[in-house]
Amino acid sequence: METIAFYSYKGGVGRSLLLANAARFLATLGKGVVALDFDLEAPGLHYKLGAEQLIGGKPASTGGAVPYLVATAEGSVSPPPLEKHMVSLAVPPGEDGWLTLMPAGPAPHAKYWSALKELGEKLHLSDLSGKGFMALLDLKARIADELKPDYLLIDARTGITELGGLATTILADTVVCMFAANQESLDGTVTVAEALRTAPRLKRKKSIRVVPVLSRASQPPSDERFANGVNRLLELAQGRKANRKVASKPTQPQRKSEVKQALFALPHDDTMATERVVGGEQKASAFSPLYKAYLELFQSLFPTRAEPARRVLERLEEVNDIKKELTKTDGHREYENSLSPWSDSAIQEGVVYEAESSGKKGSRYADLVCRDDSGSPLMVVEFVAKGSDEEAVEFWGKSTKVKCVLLLLKDSTNYVGRAIYTRSAKGSELHKADRSWDLPRPGEFELLSDVGDQSVDSMLEALRRGQVEAVPWLINRWLDSLPSGGGPKGRRHRSRRSGPERARRILDGLAATEDLKCAEEILRRASPRVFGDSRRRRRMRDDFDFLQDMDEQMAAELYAPLFWRLPVEAAIQSMEARHYPGETPPLAGYGLLAQRLMGLQYDPFQNSIDEARAFAASVRRTKGSSEDDDDEFMDHMLYRSQRDWARKVVISSEPPPILVWEEVVREDPFFRGTWREANEKVGSKVQESLEDSRHLRSWLRAKKERSDLVTHGLLGSYDPSGRVDLYVAVIDATAEVLGVSPRHLKSVVFMQLSAWALAHQARDLDFQPGYGFAPSQPWIPFNRESPTHVTLTQAFTDRLIRRLRDPNLLAAFEKLSEHQPKAYRQWSAMRTVPLEELRVLLLRARASATALGLPDAIEPE
Amino acid sequence: MSNEGLNALVTSAIWRAQQLESLGIGSASQAWSEVSSVEEELAKSHPTSQGQGRIARRGAVRAALKAGDYARAQQLYDSYTSEKGATKALKDALKEILTQDAKEMENRFRFASKQLRVGEAREIARYFHNAGAFGLAA
Numbered sequence: 001m002e003t004i005a006f007y008s009y010k011g012g013v014g015r016s017l018l019l020a021n022a023a024r025f026l027a028t029l030g031k032g033v034v035a036l037d038f039d040l041e042a043p044g045l046h047y048k049l050g051a052e053q054l055i056g057g058k059p060a061s062t063g064g065a066v067p068y069l070v071a072t073a074e075g076s077v078s079p080p081p082l083e084k085h086m087v088s089l090a091v092p093p094g095e096d097g098w099l100t101l102m103p104a105g106p107a108p109h110a111k112y113w114s115a116l117k118e119l120g121e122k123l124h125l126s127d128l129s130g131k132g133f134m135a136l137l138d139l140k141a142r143i144a145d146e147l148k149p150d151y152l153l154i155d156a157r158t159g160i161t162e163l164g165g166l167a168t169t170i171l172a173d174t175v176v177c178m179f180a181a182n183q184e185s186l187d188g189t190v191t192v193a194e195a196l197r198t199a200p201r202l203k204r205k206k207s208i209r210v211v212p213v214l215s216r217a218s219q220p221p222s223d224e225r226f227a228n229g230v231n232r233l234l235e236l237a238q239g240r241k242a243n244r245k246v247a248s249k250p251t252q253p254q255r256k257s258e259v260k261q262a263l264f265a266l267p268h269d270d271t272m273a274t275e276r277v278v279g280g281e282q283k284a285s286a287f288s289p290l291y292k293a294y295l296e297l298f299q300s301l302f303p304t305r306a307e308p309a310r311r312v313l314e315r316l317e318e319v320n321d322i323k324k325e326l327t328k329t330d331g332h333r334e335y336e337n338s339l340s341p342w343s344d345s346a347i348q349e350g351v352v353y354e355a356e357s358s359g360k361k362g363s364r365y366a367d368l369v370c371r372d373d374s375g376s377p378l379m380v381v382e383f384v385a386k387g388s389d390e391e392a393v394e395f396w397g398k399s400t401k402v403k404c405v406l407l408l409l410k411d412s413t414n415y416v417g418r419a420i421y422t423r424s425a426k427g428s429e430l431h432k433a434d435r436s437w438d439l440p441r442p443g444e445f446e447l448l449s450d451v452g453d454q455s456v457d458s459m460l461e462a463l464r465r466g467q468v469e470a471v472p473w474l475i476n477r478w479l480d481s482l483p484s485g486g487g488p489k490g491r492r493h494r495s496r497r498s499g500p501e502r503a504r505r506i507l508d509g510l511a512a513t514e515d516l517k518c519a520e521e522i523l524r525r526a527s528p529r530v531f532g533d534s535r536r537r538r539r540m541r542d543d544f545d546f547l548q549d550m551d552e553q554m555a556a557e558l559y560a561p562l563f564w565r566l567p568v569e570a571a572i573q574s575m576e577a578r579h580y581p582g583e584t585p586p587l588a589g590y591g592l593l594a595q596r597l598m599g600l601q602y603d604p605f606q607n608s609i610d611e612a613r614a615f616a617a618s619v620r621r622t623k624g625s626s627e628d629d630d631d632e633f634m635d636h637m638l639y640r641s642q643r644d645w646a647r648k649v650v651i652s653s654e655p656p657p658i659l660v661w662e663e664v665v666r667e668d669p670f671f672r673g674t675w676r677e678a679n680e681k682v683g684s685k686v687q688e689s690l691e692d693s694r695h696l697r698s699w700l701r702a703k704k705e706r707s708d709l710v711t712h713g714l715l716g717s718y719d720p721s722g723r724v725d726l727y728v729a730v731i732d733a734t735a736e737v738l739g740v741s742p743r744h745l746k747s748v749v750f751m752q753l754s755a756w757a758l759a760h761q762a763r764d765l766d767f768q769p770g771y772g773f774a775p776s777q778p779w780i781p782f783n784r785e786s787p788t789h790v791t792l793t794q795a796f797t798d799r800l801i802r803r804l805r806d807p808n809l810l811a812a813f814e815k816l817s818e819h820q821p822k823a824y825r826q827w828s829a830m831r832t833v834p835l836e837e838l839r840v841l842l843l844r845a846r847a848s849a850t851a852l853g854l855p856d857a858i859e860p861e
Numbered sequence: 862m863s864n865e866g867l868n869a870l871v872t873s874a875i876w877r878a879q880q881l882e883s884l885g886i887g888s889a890s891q892a893w894s895e896v897s898s899v900e901e902e903l904a905k906s907h908p909t910s911q912g913q914g915r916i917a918r919r920g921a922v923r924a925a926l927k928a929g930d931y932a933r934a935q936q937l938y939d940s941y942t943s944e945k946g947a948t949k950a951l952k953d954a955l956k957e958i959l960t961q962d963a964k965e966m967e968n969r970f971r972f973a974s975k976q977l978r979v980g981e982a983r984e985i986a987r988y989f990h991n992a993g994a995f996g997l998a999a
Contacts, residue, residue, distance in 0.1 A: 072969075074885075121887065126990045129931030129962075130982035133989075137982070141972035165994035170985065195995040200988050202977055512958040 001144045004301070005172035007156040007164065009188030011042075013215035014266065019153050020048035021279030021294050022301065027089075027097035029308045032149040034086075036102045038167050039155045040116060041064060043104030048177040048277060051087050051101055062103030063087075065139070066115045072135045073122035074356075082146055091280065092130035098186055100147065125162040135165060140171050151302075160192075168192075169199035174209040175232070176301065181217035187777040193236040210237045211264070211301060218267040219291075230263055264297045266290055282312055283349035284368065287320035316384045318408050318416050319367040323347060324382050325439055326370065337444035339469050346371050346442065353380065355399035364395045367408075370442070378445045383416075393421055397430035404440055404451050405430060422452030438581055443469050456502060459791025460509035468521045471510075475525050477559060478506045479550070490679040507558065511565035511806065514743070519570035526559040527574065528584045556596070563589025565806050567724065568750045572649045591759055597799050599839035600770075602764035607763070648757075649750070652725040655686040658713040659699075659730070661795075663689075696733045702817040704737055711824070712756070712785050713817075715749045718775050722761055724753045738819065744812040751809075755793045759842060770846030787823035792842055793825075795830040799838075864906055864913075871899040871920070878927070890928045897924035897933065909946050919954055926962045931983075934959070 006019045016039070023035045037045035043064075046052050063085035071080050082102075085552035089099045091123040105112040143152060154171060168175045175196055179189040189212065196208045212233045214220055220230050238475035269290030278750035279294065295313040299306040326342045348369045353361050368381035379403050384392050389407050396405040405421045418437065421430040433452025447467045448458055456477055464469040481503035508524075513519045550768045563571050563586075571589065585604065594602035657675070663686050664671050664678040671678065689695045703709050712718065715734060716726045731749055735742035760773040794817065801809045817824050830838065878892035900921035907914030907985040918941045925934035938959060942952045973982070992999035 124987065127925075127929070127931065128935070128983065128986055128990050129929065129966070130979060130986040131929070131931075131966065133986045134966060134973050134979070134982050136972035137976065138970035141976055145972050145975075160994045160997060162989070162994045165989065165996070169995060191997065192995060195997050199996045200985050202985070203981065 001149055001152055002174065003140065003152040003172050004169045004174045004176060005155065005156045006176045007168050007192065008158050008178040008185075008215075009160075009192055010180060010185045013180050013185070015158075015176075015178050015215075016045050016155050016176065016790060017275050017277070018176070018213070018266070018294065018297075019155050019216075020045065020277045021291075022298060023049065023099055023151075023153050023314075024091060024277055024279035024281075025298055025309070026151055026280075026305065027091040027099035027300065029305055030097045031151060032097065032147070033099045033151045033153060034102060034143050034147055034149045035099065036143075036152060036154045037065060037104040038163055039157050040104050040119075040163060041157065043107040043112075045155050046101060046103040047088070048275060049089055049099075049101050050277065051089060051103065064103045064112075064276045066105040066112065066119050068139065069123055069135055070115055072138070073119065073131075082142060086147075091593070100149070100273065102143075125166060134172070136163075136171060138165055152730070156615040165195075165199075169196060169208070170202065172208060173206070174211060174301070176211045176213055176383070178213045178215045181221050181225060181226075182213055183229070186226060187234070190229055190233050190236070193233055197239075198234055207239065211297075213297065214236050214263055214265040216263055216268045220263065220265070230355075234263060242614060264293070264300070266293045266297070268490065280312075281350070282315055282319075282367070284316065284320040284323040285349055287316045291316070303828070310387065314410075314416075315367070315385060318383055319349075319381065322406070322408070323349075323368060326368070326441075328535060333679060339441040339447075342370055342442055346373075353400065355395070356401060362395065362399065365390065372442065372445065376441065377402050379440060379451075380407065381406045383408040384410075389419060393430055397421070397423070403445060404433075406439065420452060422450050424450040456506055457696065458508070462505075463509065463513060463518060466515045466518060468518050471518065471521045471525050474506050474510060475522075475558070477665040478503050479554070481506070482550070482553065507561060511562055513566060516567060516569055516573075519566040520573045522566060523570055523574035526554065526562050527588075555586065556592065559586060560588040560592035561804050564747060564800065565804055565809065568649075568746045569651060571750070572651065575649070577707045579635070587762070590754065593755060593796065593800050594762045597796055597803070597835070598755070598762065598842060599836075600758060600764055600842075601767075602758055602762040604761070607823040648722050649724045649754075650726070651728055652716075653690075653729065654725070655683065655690055655713050656726070656727045656730055657717065658710070659686050659689070690729045691735075693733060696729070698735055700730070700734050700737045704734075707819050707821060709734060709816060709819045710750045710784075710821060711749055712775060712790075712857065715745075716753045718753045718756045719759075720774050722757065724750070724757055726750060726753075734816070737816045738812075740815050741808060742814040744806075744808045745816060747809055748797070748801075748813045748816060751797045751813075752793055755796045755800070756789070757787070759793060759796075759846060764843060764846065769848075770842075773846045786845075787821075788845055790821075790823035791826040791830065792838070792845055794825075794827040795833070795838055796842075798831065798834065835837075864903070867899060867903050867906070869902060871896060874899055875924075878924075881914060882927075890892060890930075893924045893928035894933075897921050897928055897930070897937075900924055901937065904941070909941075909944055909948060909951055915948075915951050915954070918951065922958050924954055926958065931962075934962070 004022075006015045006022075008015045017033060023033045026033045035045060035049060037043050039045070051415055065085070068080065068082075068085045085102055087101045087103065089101055091097055091099050101780065105115055106115075123132050123135055125136070127133075132645070140152065143149065154167050155594045156167040156172075156175075177189050177193055179185040193210050193212070196210055199208075201207065212230075214230075220226055245808075267289050269288050276286075278288075278291050281291075292313060295309050295316075298309040298312075302309070326347065327344060329341055337647055349367065351366045351369045352363050353366045353369065354370040366380040367383050369377050370379040370381075371377050377400070380396060380400075382392055382405065384407050389409050393405065393406055394404055407419045407421070408416050409419060410416045420436050420440075422433045422440075423430050431452070435452060435454060444451045446456070447462045447469050449461075450458070454473070459470040459474050459477070463474065483499065510522050513522060561576070574586065587604075588604050594600045627640065660675075660678055660682060663682040664673075667682060671681075673681070689699070700709070703714075709715070714727070715731050716724065718724050726746060730747050732742045735745040738745070756773070756775060760770045760775065763769055773789055775789075786803065797813065801813050818826065833841075874892065874896045878889055878896050881892050897920075900917045902923055903917035903941060907917055909915055909918065918937075922934050922937045922941070924929075925937055938955050941955055942949060950957035962980040966979050988999075989996065
């Protein structure tokens with residue numbers, strides 16, 4: 001039995017806590033340990049070791065060192081059984097270690113203090129008869145004889161006391177001398193260490209091993225006097241001769257090279273402020289700077305247990321790192337802002353995992369078990385300490401149903417690598433996944449049928465199942481597929497040949513999304529204003545020019561096509577969404593049509609600013625108001641302008657004007673009233689017919705037969721104020737009549753009306769809007785739009801659809817135009833017209849010239 | 862005080878100390894100290910050649926040990942064994958008293974006794990008795 005006394009000259013240095021941790025550590029590693037509380041005047045080891053419920057303040061529990069010694073002092077030849085004075089404590093499961101505490105007594109109950117007083121009267125430790133000394137030694141010998149522990153750890157009294165002196169000088173083989181980072185504490189400790197070196201020892205006993213430990217500081221103060229004291233302490237620890245009576249005057253400083261033994265330092269640790277006992281724990285949550293320091297100290301303090309201590313430390317550090325990684329919210333993750341990390345409560349630590357599959361037996365230690373909300377295990381993390389990874393994979397694969405296993409594997413060079421094994425939901429065998437460093441997050445287990453399979457196809461499949469979390473991943477992969485690889489230097493695309501093909505596959509997959517929530521998320525994520533910002537934050541080496549280029553590329557090649565190809569509702573939502581007040585919506589979708597195809601400039605916000613400024617200036621000129629008033633006025637104007645703009649595309653449930661006019665004329669062929677009067681007259685009836693799909697379809701079939709399915713006024717309308725209405729009920733019924741997808745027909749109508757709106761509102765190089773492209777007023781009956789304008793709009797819609805390369809949109813466009821008036825069908829003849837010529841025609845039409853010489857388009861039908 | 866008076870006193874003191882000891886009353890050791898003192902007084906008035914003198918000397922040492930005052934017992938032992946005329950029988954008897962005491966202690970602390978003899982324990986105890994805790998006052 002090795003006896004280690006924990007001593008401190010001054011209190012409050014964490015002596016009992018260190019002892020408690022050491023006791024648990026040794027017990028967990030299979031050693032028998034007795035912890036003895038000899039801090040009789042301020043006992044508390046039972047609190048540290050979690051036995052206060054059994055002992056503290058309970059008069060019924062009268063056992064302990066003090067009652068035992070009192071009984072001994074009374075001269076009993078047959079001392080009471082030790083068990084009555086001991087408490088057996090639970091230790092974490094592991095090897096066959098045990099931990100028994102001999103508390104000082106039932107402190108702080110009054111009975112304890114009475115017993116202590118009695119002991120003082122009956123047992124004088126300095127008694128020349130040697131009775132007091134024999135009583136102490138007898139206790140130690142009896143513990144060794146009856147309990148046969150491997151270690152006896154004594155919590156010695158602080159300061160200079162008889163009991164503290166005997167516990168350290170006579171009873172102990174090793175004395176851990178703890179001191180704080182102040183001169184007072186150090187000088188006292190040096191004094192005691194000197195005394196330990198010169199005190200008499202029992203025959204056949206080696207000299208005391210002294211282990212100085214600095215507490216509550218990661219390193220000693222740097223002043224010379226303190227350094228000299230520390231050096232002296234370390235010399236004494238190494239067994240050098242003591243200089244009696246020199247403690248208060250530290251010896252001459254030794255050269256640093258002479259002092260070989262390192263001073264152990266236990267840093268202050270807030271996580272251990274509650275005096276947690278974690279000794280022996282191999283759970284990540286036990287890991288802290290203080291526990292790390294403990295384990296390093298234990299390696300020296302218990303040389304035979306040094307290797308296990310090193311292994312525990314190594315395991316803890318690795319598992320702690322993994323847990324941090326699993327629970328961290330930031331980082332270079334594909335799923336940033338999308339997939340939440342694991343919550344602390346979802347991760348269970350240190351689980352002896354029993355085989356769960358029928359017919360299988362055995363268990364394996366899992367360092368971490370990550371569970372879903374219902375508590376089912378999804379992933380385990382194991383530091384493979386013993387055996388091979390094949391054994392681990394065999395167990396986790398065949399005896400459990402976990403979907404993912406992360407193995408931490410140490411190679412011969414002590415490098416700890418990772419291997420992730422996954423399986424599909426169907427319960428197939430575990431197989432090694434490509435990923436090894438980005439750890440699966442909980443959402444991925446819902447997102448992917450196999451978290452190891454992060455292919456584009458797998459993510460697109462998840463998206464088809466409505467898993468919105470796949471969106472950022474896919475967009476990231478799309479970025480990676482760019483020739484620049486989505487990064488300024490590095491992350492270059494691995495295969496230039498497959499890059500564009502993959503980008504196209506991702507784009508088509510995203511565009512095929514039917515689910516509105518997913519579609520909105522796609523546009524939100526594809527919007528450079530959102531994604532670009534998060535990338536900027538992430539990159540260590542920010543390259544503004546590069547990012548700007550990439551944002552532009554992303555806007556033009558990802559956001560804009562998706563804006564037109566995804567459901568119209570999502571496009572409208574993406575323009576209305578505001579992440580902060582005054583944010584302008586992304587214009588890349590309109591930009592593709594206006595800038596790239598029509599050759600116009602479209603920036604309504606800049607225009608509204610210009611207009612507000614001009615208006616404010618004119619107000620200032622006429623009213624002589626101050627500039628402050630102007631600013632306020634301009635803000636108001638801008639706000640209104642932006643608000644109005646946001647409402648410019650509307651999914652309307654109103655009856656389309658053509659339906660109203662036709663109905664009112666059917667009822668009264670000589671009706672001469674206004675739009676409002678017509679609406680009041682037949683509005684409700686038309687609304688009913690809209691809801692009667694049979695009636696509506698029959699009416700639309702008639703129009704189809706007459707090739708009269710006009711866009712403007714029937715399927716939607718564009719108002720000169722800038723508002724675009726989409727009459728969804730009519731569009732849906734028309735799609736049914738035509739046998740095309742309603743969603744794609746809606747997009748086609750949206751494109752047609754948007755082309756018209758841009759032709760009217762966007763600026764040319766002279767910053768002039770297209771006044772001549774003003775649409776006919778829908779509330780004026782039978783006032784049809786210009787055939788030239790219609791043909792041009794259709795031609796640009798065709799160009800846009802071909803640019804998008806979306807067969808569904810093209811099919812809907814072609815099918816619709818087949819049954820539209822002649823002007824709507826001329827786009828096919830315009831396909832051969834070079835884009836530049838088309839633009840020239842548009843500019844002329846915007847300047848109100850209708851006689852443009854367009855083939856078959858100038859003649860009104 | 863006359864010898865008769867001392868004899869009467871020591872008889873009653875011994876009876877009182879035994880009673881206190883049998884009842885487990887803490888002041889028994891004090892009573893034994895009184896016995897030792899009275900025996901010492903008797904020893905002073907009776908030389909070692911007299912039987913009563915030898916009895917008193919043995920009684921003084923034994924009572925000191927009973928009182929738990931080993932220092933006094935040792936001091937009396939040293940004193941009586943160095944007296945002129947101290948017979949070998951007396952010396953042996955006094956030594957036997959101390960030996961018995963040591964044996965009693967060995968029996969009482971049988972676990973510790975396996976590791977060291979009482980004499981060694983007493984040497985160490987003396988060191989710390991003189992040098993204080995940790996031996997710092999040496």
